[in-house]
Amino acid sequence: MPVLVMKFGGTSVANLDRIRRAAKRVGVEVAKGYDVIVIVSAMSGKTNELVGWVGETSPLYDAREYDAVVSSGENVTAGLMALTLQQMDVPARSWQGWQVPVRTTSAHSTARILDISPDNLMAKFGEGMRVAVVAGFQGVSPEGRITTLGRGGSDTTAVAFAAALNAERCDIYTDVDGVYTTDPRISSKARKLDRIAYEEMLELASLGAKVLQTRSVELAMRYNVKLRVLSSFEEQSDDAGTLVCAEEEIMESNVVTGIAYSRDEAKMTLLSVADQPGIAAAIFGPLSEAGVNVDMIIQNISEDGRTDMTFSCPTDQVARAEKALKDAVAAGNIDYGDLIIDGAVAKVSAVGIGMRSQSGVAAQMFRTLRDEGINIKVIATSEIKISVLIDRKYMELAVQALHDTFELDKVG
Template sequence: MPVLVMKFGGTSVANLDRIRRVAKRVGVEVANGYDVIVIVSAMSGKTNELVGWVGETSPLYDAREYDAVVSSGENVTAGLMALTLQEMEIPARSWQGWQVPVKTSSAHSAARIVDIPPANIMAKFAEGMRVAVVAGFQGISPEGRITTLGRGGSDTTAVAFAAAMGAERCDIYTDVDGVYTTDPRISPKARKLDRIAYEEMLELASLGAKVLQTRSVELAMRYNVKLRVLSSFEEQSDGAGTLVCAEEEIMESKVVTGIAYSRDEAKMTLMSVADRPGIAAAIFGPLSEAGVNVDMIIQNISEEGRTDMTFSCPTEQVARAERALKSAVETGNINYSHLVADTDVAKISAVGIGMRSQSGVAAQMFRTLSNEGINIKVIATSEIKISVLIDRKYMELAVQALHDTFDLDKVG
């Protein structure tokens, strides 16, 4: 029988009533002739509780034991889901990561999936099992220890299973009914998209859209796994949700598909840096080693051998960046007069594969912001994205204005 992967997040399985609702939805797909692999997250709030317990028990904890504790939330959900399906007389069993096995790297709390051999699950399907309920977010290291994939890892687990098992599709059930042209909480005119290209979804996910985890979209694009984003709380119909697919499967699209934003951004500027070969490596090497996620980078024109270097990063990483740069000064790798950190900015991005073939999008975007009296601090572009840093107080105004400018509330 064809295989379908269905992933349910924490809010979808938050209590026994919701687990029963999810089980009924799984039962519909079994009745439609699918063998189903269900990937489940921990019940809403449970992972945070477990993380808190670890922190209280051992502030300087062993990462291997941390993974053993926090992965247990998914195990509970998987067992309860399997029991619920069995009560519905659907042949089902639960699987923990090590039982599949989901083979990962040894990077505890941030492991990467290396391989998922399909033999064990496919053998059980051949014996009559109809649903494999798999604990998401977890795997097993080469050393035989439980590992976790980092927050949002259940999305990645689901896509990896779809690729490994040759699934027809991977359905991601969340608390939203699809991917929108922007955040409906900011713009009431936001429109749900029927389809979106992998590259567009990847940009939107990396730029702040919380619908899908970035790693899961990367994996889907690499293995051409069709992803569908659906709501756990609404009745489904044909064509429900948003399909994330190859660009070739989208007949026609607007130049701009969506407006994304990230509220918690910081702009950091190194003033009067020595302008010499290798200075960029000397600055951004230590930042990388410190785990600072640098995004936009601008270097000003050099005057008398000195220049200013500006970059953006998440506000939560500002202190880490400051320590890394101070350490680089102390070791003599770089020198600058002072460091200016602006933590009151937001990043706004226009995303669309149509930008490849149509010019003028940047000019239109900048004109719109100018008309609203919004000053642009930093600009960065790629083939299908234009991002700007602006004062955070103008974030919602910018999103609404750009959404209107590009007519994203209209189809076609």
């Protein structure tokens, strides 16, 4: 039988009533003739509770035991979902990551999937099982220990299973009914997209849109897995939600597909840095080793052998970045005159595959911000993206204005 993967996030399985609702959706797909892999997250709030307990028990915790604890939330949900399906006379079994097995690296709490062997699942399907309820977010290391994939890892689990079992589609059920042109909470004109290209979804996810985890989109693009984002709380039709697919499957689209934002950004500037070969590596190497996620980078014109270097990073990584830079100075690897930190900025981005063949998008974006009296602090571009750093207080105004400028409320 054809295989379908269905993933239910924490809000979709937050209590027994919601688990029953999700199970009914699974039952509908089984009735259509699918063998179904159901990937479940922990109940809403449960992972945070487990993480809190670990921190309270052992502030300098053993990462292996951390994974053993926080992965248990998904195990509970998987068992309850399997029991609910059995009550509906749907042959179902729950599976933990190690039972499949989902083989991962040994990087506890940030493991990456190496391989999923479908043999055990396919054997059980052959014996009459119709639904395999798999605990998301977890796997097993080469040493035989439980590992977890990082927050949002259940999305990655779902896509990996769809690729491994050559599933017809991977449906991601969340608390939203699809991917929108921007956050509907900011712009009332935000429009749900019927389809979006992998590359556009990857950019939007990395730029702040929280509908899908970035790694799951990367995996879907690599293995050409069709993703569909749906709401757990609305009645579904065959064309519900948003399909994330190859660019070739989208007939026509706007030049700009969506406006993304990231509220919690910081701009850090090193003044009077020695302008010499290797200075960028000397600065950004320690930042990388400290786990600082550097985004935009601007280097000013050199004067008297000195230059200024500006970069952005999430606000919660500023202290880590500051320490890494000071340690690099103490080690004699770099020197600079001063470090200026602006922690009140936001990143706003326009994304669209149409930018490849359409000129003038950047000029239009910059004019719109100018007309709204919004000053641009940093600019970064790629083939299908333009991002700017602006004062955080203007973020919502910028999103609304750009959404209107590019007429994203209209189709094609």
